Amino acid sequence: MNPKLNYMIFLLITALFHWSCEETEMFRTEEITLKTKVEEDSVNLPEGTVAYYVSTGGSDSNDGLSASTPFKTLAKATGMITGGGDAILLKRGDQWSGENISLSGKQGTPDNPVTITAYGSGPKPIIKDNSSASAILIANSSGYVIEDLQIDNNNNGISLIYPFRNGREYVRIRNIDFNGGGTCVRITGDYQRDVTTAFDYNIKDILIEDCESTGSEVFLNCEYFKNLTQIDFETYPIWDLKIANCDVESTVKTAMLPRWTKGGYIDNCKMVNIYTGIAQNGSAAVLLRRTRDFEIKNTEIGYVHRNAPEGPDGEAIDFEGHVVECTVSNCYLHHCDGPAMMFFFTLNQNGPVKYNKRNYVLNNTFHHNNQSAYHPEDCEIWISDPLRDPNGPTIISGNTYTRVPGVSFYLLRTANLNPNITFSNNMEVADGELHEWKFNGSTSGIPAEGSHSDISEITRLGTFVRLELDASLDDGPPEFALDDEHHKGLDIGLEIDANTNTKLYLKIKNNTPAEKLKVYWANDLYDDYSESNSKEVNIVRDTSNYSTYVVDLSGESSWTGTIDKVKLAWPDMTSGTGIVDIDNLKIAP
Structure with a gap:
């Protein structure tokens, strides 16, 4: 064969091969780009979910069933929700001012919840500036997932309201950013135990995780449940309340109040610069009252302020009456104005005085608390509760502490004689040089x-x-x-x-x-x-x-x-x- 012809055929085959590769790569790139776009815009929802899309660029005359035909207002989407398997999707990058989502009696299940979340790409959608209402209000309802939103400067962020004899279960609040405003997550309702007809609880199985709060009044508030009788102190409206991986900074008042609660935990959270407002009745980062079988673990709490003319408060954790068999473990408690912990009891709870019982403070690190002492009772752990419990002691063991000079590790008030409490294996560690x-x-x-x-x-x-x-x-x-x-x-x-x-x-x-x-x-x-x-x-x-x-x-x-x-x-x-x-x-x- 002619060598020149062979060479020309070789060049033609090579060109065709390169064109094929480039064309394949172009299609592959196009496919990857399309796939990425789909992944960005997709929302992980249970199969069969009916999703209603909302965008400030939409119209309430649309059907709301796709990202290309969204509703405009939150009220329109809210009115479409019938129960489990329905979802409200808010477009990322959009903001709704003075609008809210309010749902009552719309029931979901763990496998088929009502979902409120985001779609599209970009920053989280924002619900803001509800001066007299909650950004999201859920009443008398089970089975909710609320996630991937930003909630700014609302009277309340997310409110969960449960009238008595509900027995509702399962709420998931995930990856929400709260900025300013009042309470981020509020749980409240009525409770009257009726042994013949009532459920033992109003709401069970709440998980709040991967949320952040900056400058809000309170992060979590289990408000006083109306008609909460205290015949035996064994009625708890909230069961299995879990808070995990949340970062709370600069609250005006107490960061978390898991009151009236049985079971659950605060795990791997961070609370710093807490109670920046004026304390009327004491200040703390976490206030436990009428709380049972609850854990606070792997959590950092620091720089809790007093901001009151006097009083021993400004503590990381306050055991404020009828706190039973709760555990604080592996936490870092530091630089609080007052003690890191207070064991106290309240006299006015519509019934007889109930003391704290059989609580456990284990393997924590206390570092330079009681920064701003107004009393001679300067200590890391302040105990005014008699802790009178014949069934077992409160145990404080395995902790390490670095004291401010002049501050003791614990203090029993002089009126508190022979409390049922044991201390063991707690160790003081040096910080820098002795007087530095x-x-x-x-x-x-x-x-x-x-x-x-x-x-x-x-x-x-x-x-x-x-x-x-x-x-x-x-x-x-x-x-x-x-x-x-x-x-x-x-x-x-x-x-x-x-x-x-x-x-x-x-x-x-x-x-x-x-x-x-x-x-x-x-x-x-x-x-x-x-x-x-x-x-x-x-x-x-x-x-x-x-x-x-x-x-x-x-x-x-x-x-x-x-x-x-x-x-x-x-x-x-x-x-x-x-x-x-x-x-x-x-x-x-």
Whole structure:
């Protein structure tokens, strides 16, 4: 054969092969793109579900049965729901302001639920600005799945309402972002136990998981059920309430109130910066009351605020009366204004006083709680409940704790004699050097804040504490005590060995007119500070930069024995205002 012809045939076959590959790849790419599009727009619903699509670009004159013919309003879609197997799908990226979804008596099942979710691609659909209503209200109904939504600035986010003698079951609330507004998830209703006709519960098997909340008033509130009789304290409207993998930040009030509940858990959640509002009747991150067989586990709770003129509150977890056989385990409880835990009991529950019984605090980490002590009862666990239970003790075991100086691990109020409680294998761990406050989020900052004068505000920030000085507030110069009369009830001070710890190391930013800093100390909590027990150093004034000062106390004759309290003063600041940031303070060799 002609070699030239052979070569031309070879080129033609090669070209055809490449064209075929390119064409196949083009079809494959087109297929992948189409498949991705379908996957993005698809919704995982049970087979046979009738879905009603809603988009702000739609029309209520459409049939609502496809993404291309959606309804416009939430009310139109809500009116189409008859029960299990129906779904409302909200288009991602759309927002409904002042509209809500309200369903009553529309029953689903776990296998065939009523579903409210999102479709399409993009950010979650938003229901917002219902000032007097819930974004989603479900009443007297079983079998619901609510997921993949954003709920902003509503009076309530999702309300579950159950009149008495319902016996309803199964609600799933998943992957919801709550921003601002009132209560994120509210459960309430009526309850009157009638042993001949009533169910034992109003609602059973609720799961709230993978949700986030920022700046809302409350994340979960099991509100008081009307007509809740308390003949034997063994009636619980809510059974098997589960909260998992939820992240709650900056609530105005308590983060979670799983009250009137039997069974369930809070698992792998995070609650930080809790109770930013003013506390009228105490503050806590989690409040248990009339709760039985409930667990709080693998959860972080930190920076719970008090924001009240007095009182021992500001705790991570409050056992607030008739909490029975509940367990707190493997949790990280840290930097709360008050104790990490309080065992308390309430006197007014429409019946006789009922105490907490047989609860278990196991293998938790307590870190620098009782940051802001208003009472001499400074501790990580505050026990005022007599815990009188002949059937078994409350057990506190296997926990580790790092105390703020002057704060004990637990405290039994003096009136609480011989409670049925056991402590075992709890271990204190050191944090940094013995007398060091690093302000880095892992240490206390300041030991219980002590007393102060001419300081208008004390603010803990990420890596330092800020003192706002105002010399006009009190007589004398601005002063800040690290440990003072707030600890007299325990007779516990800083307990510094003066012979081995002879220097005070201080890193501060002094943006005030003061040019002097004076360190005072006392060898007993009951001693007054005196000029003979002080030393003055020069500092840089009106600066925006940090400086480190070392105050050598080894030559001071009164720096001896055990030092129980220390105070900082700015003696030459007789007028004016300014800010002092303390980055690190240490008393060491």
